[in-house]
Amino acid sequence: MPLETKGYHGKIARVNLTTGAITMEEPGDEFYRTYVGGHGFISYFLFREVPAGCDPLGPQNKLVFATGALTGLPFAGSGRHAIGAKSPLTGGYGAGEAGGFWGNEFKRAGFDALIVEGASAKPVYIWIKDGEIAIRDAAHLWGLECKPAEQAVRDEHNDQRIRFAQIGPAGENKVLYATISNDLNEFVGRGGMGAVMGSKNLKGVACRGTKLPDVADMKTILEMNKWMATDGKKLYAGLGELGTAGGTLGSSMQGNLPTLNFRFGHFPGRGLPAMHGDAPDQDRVDATETLSPTEACLTADTHGGAEKITGQTMKDTGFLIGTEGCFACGVKCKRVVASSDRYRVDPDYGGPEYETIGMMGSNCGVDDLEAVGYANMRLGALGMDSVSCGATIGWAMECAEKGLIPQEDLDGLDLRFGNVEAWLEVIERIAYRKGPIGNLLADGSYRAGQKYGPEAVALAPVVKKQEHPAHEPRVKHGLGLGYMVSPTGADHMHNFHDTGYTKRTTPLHPLGITKPLPANDLSPEKARMVAYTVNWRHFQNSAIYCMFLPWTMEQVTDLVSAATGWKTSLFELIKVGERVNTLSRLFNLREGLTHETDKLSKRFLTAFESGPLKGVGVPEDKVMEARRAYYALNGWDPETGVPTDGKLYDLDLTWTKRYEPSLSSAD
């Protein structure tokens, strides 16, 4: 029966790399309205099809590429897609989102999603053009970094407009935090989706398409986009001017900037420039010239290091040479940075975002912005997540400084905080699993820590073995709760940032949340704020659109109606997000990731030794109480976090009970 719903093609492609079979499915209106796209599709297919206990890097795992109702439509924020699989890093539900142009191109090529299963005997890539799918040989692409690989595919088809979602050498070598990137500067970064792709001998998915599905009301979509480009513009002006990097200095002042493996939240510097005027103000220069980064953090409550790597400095020093945006978006939050004699940077890989600056910069004690720009390019070329990579290197530096990793295991690398030379070298070794230290750190901080005992494990900044992004639970306690209960492990992409709701809660008013709360609050009211926001985020990642665009919940409801023709409501949409949250939890429970894994590592329960939040840690008793409240708010058992039957009825997920307690069949 043809699809009545607009905004979709109604077609989901399936490619089996073991057999070479390419098939098509048309799941119908009810499926689309229930799961919408993105994480909705991913959680559905992973739960139904990926056998419990399977090797994430084996052929039984499946890799799902998904767009949503809003992907590729002509309005700002629609250039997004999601990719998911069982994560080799966490052993549970894995998924991430990326911007750029691939999602739009894939959708125009005639499909709503692509499920890749099995594994190829030799390197291949998938080629999709206007409804046709082929498996192509990729022997000539295997081993290439991302830019030459993308160029080779474009040249092969004599079409420079092809978009290529791909792995770099890190994915080929199954680094557990390898990315799948597109457009060279957009990444599905978390959870090792690139390693899953590498395990299937799949180098990439190339797309070229010319036809969007019909939408119900294009006039409304265009009018709303016009509003965002005019009246709405002032709402995102800051992001366009300095990018996400603009928040780096403020982050340090709040104690929020990951510094030296999250031991500190502020980043003092050496020889910082004055805050006003061109000449350095001697009274304000940190007296840390002769101190190690650790000693500086312990003794100085200043932020010179953060100031050297913040977005404003990027602009003031001329390091910033341009900005870029994603499909149909005028925000242009992405950075383009300059090459220099010291570090040759290819601008096609873009410049560092806040996450990269925080995790690869301050978290490793590096205050050289040009070096961070270069590392950002190398991570892009190699296809590695800057969050997990920076956290893992920072962890190794602390362990090395404390003697927890013996010298002989460091393979000649002087992994001190702030040692740029060793820091750049270890990136390369990780990507190629070169030598004992490269191979060790390619498995992430938690697994590496297991080699060296409980003290080393305790320093790993992880939830469910996935490293924390550059946002600090000791500043934002609700965010810490969000990390604990996230289905993907520590992840800020479906989380709550307390500091945005201490003065006002305007964006949450449509959900009935009207009372601002302090960032360090962990009351049941905060748990409610977190639960509602997280479920909305899961919807956003299903629809799928960029959360940097200040679309209100009411506007998004209108956009979804205009795209699909559904007369939908905010109630229906947030239920979609809630469904994703519960379904991904059911996936994790089936894999053995119970409430026992919903906890923060010791580092974040320990008080800061210095800095703006000296003496502040996340209070364990309060955050565990907030976890009980969060479970209950979601209709999960307050102690075990297992969804109740009532919640399964509520979310139309009773079908999942047929799959309990575990799947033993292969297909």
Add this chain to the structure above:
Amino acid sequence: MEGSSLVIHVRAQGHLKQFRPDKQERFSLELPAEATVRLLIEASGIPWDEVGLVAVNGRQVEESQVLASGDDVMLMAPMEGG
């Protein structure tokens, strides 16, 4: 009243300068004695809810902070994620 006013140096980071009449990022304001950060923001013409974080002499402060003459104030926009 002579001797009781404060001169405060301000840097409005990022897009916050767009709210200033001359669009300049760095400027000085003369404020009455005992002026708070909140009063400074109001006097600057930058909307209160556009300001995510305020630092005085390099340290984050609350908006109730009382200013002293010669203080360097940095106003930053709220920023999350990345």
